Amino acid sequence: MLDWKNPPRLFIPGPVKVNEDVLQQLARPTLGHRGKEYAQLHAKTTDMLKKALFTEQNVFLFTSSGSGGWEASIRNCVAPDETVLCTCCGAFSDKWADVAKSCGKNVEVLKVDWGKPITSEMIDEKLSTGKYAGITLIHNETSTGLTNPVYEISEMMKEKYPDVLVFVDSVSAMVGLPLHFDELGWDVAFASVQKAFAIPPGLAVAAVSNRALEKSKNVAGRGYYFDFQQFAKRNEMNQTPTTPAIPHIMALNYQCEKLLAEGMENVWERHKKMGDFVRSWAKEKFGLFCDEGYASNTLTAVKNTRGINVAETINAIGAKHNTIFGNGYGKLKEQTFRIAHMGDITLDDLKELLTWIDDEIG
Numbered sequence: 174m175l176d177w178k179n180p181p182r183l184f185i186p187g188p189v190k191v192n193e194d195v196l197q198q199l200a201r202p203t204l205g206h207r208g209k210e211y212a213q214l215h216a217k218t219t220d221m222l223k224k225a226l227f228t229e230q231n232v233f234l235f236t237s238s239g240s241g242g243w244e245a246s247i248r249n250c251v252a253p254d255e256t257v258l259c260t261c262c263g264a265f266s267d268k269w270a271d272v273a274k275s276c277g278k279n280v281e282v283l284k285v286d287w288g289k290p291i292t293s294e295m296i297d298e299k300l301s302t303g304k305y306a307g308i309t310l311i312h313n314e315t316s317t318g319l320t321n322p323v324y325e326i327s328e329m330m331k332e333k334y335p336d337v338l339v340f341v342d343s344v345s346a347m348v349g350l351p352l353h354f355d356e357l358g359w360d361v362a363f364a365s366v367q368k369a370f371a372i373p374p375g376l377a378v379a380a381v382s383n384r385a386l387e388k389s390k391n392v393a394g395r396g397y398y399f400d401f402q403q404f405a406k407r408n409e410m411n412q413t414p415t416t417p418a419i420p421h422i423m424a425l426n427y428q429c430e431k432l433l434a435e436g437m438e439n440v441w442e443r444h445k446k447m448g449d450f451v452r453s454w455a456k457e458k459f460g461l462f463c464d465e466g467y468a469s470n471t472l473t474a475v476k477n478t479r480g481i482n483v484a485e486t487i488n489a490i491g492a493k494h495n496t497i498f499g500n501g502y503g504k505l506k507e508q509t510f511r512i513a514h515m516g517d518i519t520l521d522d523l524k525e526l527l528t529w530i531d532d533e534i535g
């Protein structure tokens with residue numbers, strides 16, 4: 174039976190560790206979502222998110238997990254007669270292509286081997302056909318521990334294909350890795366809060382460009398729950414279309430205050446330090462799964478070069494230290510294991526975990 178006073182320490186790549194002060198935000202008295210207190214909370218939170226994401230455009234709060242962003246971007250911004258190019262480099266980017274198909278869209282896929290990045294050259298080659306209205310990009314592929322070269326890709330897109338819309342899954346990147354939404358020229362970028370925001374799951378954040386919003390007006394079949402037009406209309410009143418996860422928004426407001434007080438450059442640098450630390454251990458003891466130049470600063474996928482029994486190691490550390498890290502995802506189970514270093518996880522936390530793994534593997 175779970176001891177609630179002594180919950181497991183989480184190093185899985187989401188949900189990640191949540192600090193006690195953040196949990197307390199979720200326990201505050203609730204508000205009516207059409208009242209002025211909520212409007213103040215909404216306004217303040219979305220203003221801070223705009224600063225954190227370097228945008229002066231729109232920020233929406235979805236009461237959903239990150240997967241909602243997959244559906245929201247596709248359903249709002251890809252018309253029935255258009256084709257979207259889905260770039261796939263791991264389990265989550267693959268899944269997004271499936272979601273786009275399940276939304277009834279025309280989808281073409283650009284696939285690379287897991288552990289390899291999507292490059293601007295590959296996208297350029299595809300887009301030069303002139304077939305695509307939009308592309309999906311994953312900022313950070315959580316299954317392989319890889320960060321795509323999104324700045325390079327975006328520069329190329331802005332120069333050569335300014336009319337193609339760019340949809341970005343930033344689920345395990347947002348606020349942990351650099352993201353200058355307006356400068357990148359992105360149209361939708363979304364994340365769930367159980368990753369680098371370090372809040373329990375239940376809410377997603379999306380930055381949406383003015384042109385994506387404009388486009389969605391004429392896209393048929395954009396559905397009800399994630400309809401950008403409804404979100405924009407309600408945002409003007411500092412509300413959401415349906416009853417939002419208010420406790421999560423209180424926690425998000427609190428976390429945004431801390432992020433901005435620290436400064437986004439410092440936040441990203443803190444993540445880089447944790448990434449460097451875990452990577453140097455991984456390279457000494459095992460190997461990295463993805464190409465090192467693209468290794469993520471929010472999580473590391475360690476290549477199991479020593480053939481340890483990953484599940485048994487996770488169980489043993491769970492039993493001895495009440496701590497869990499991630500096995501490989503999907504087909505990478507046992508071939509890799511994953512350690513999150515994002516949000517409110519600290520270097521000291523990581524030092525402790527890596528010592529325990531060392532003790533376990535001998």
Ligand SMILES: Cc1ncc(COP(=O)(O)O)c(C=O)c1O
Pocket residue numbers: 186187238239240241265311313314315316342343344345365
């Ligand atoms: C990159 C990425 N995209 C999407 C998802 C799905 O997010 P959620 O589980 O919040 O729906 C995840 C979950 O881990 C993810 O890592």
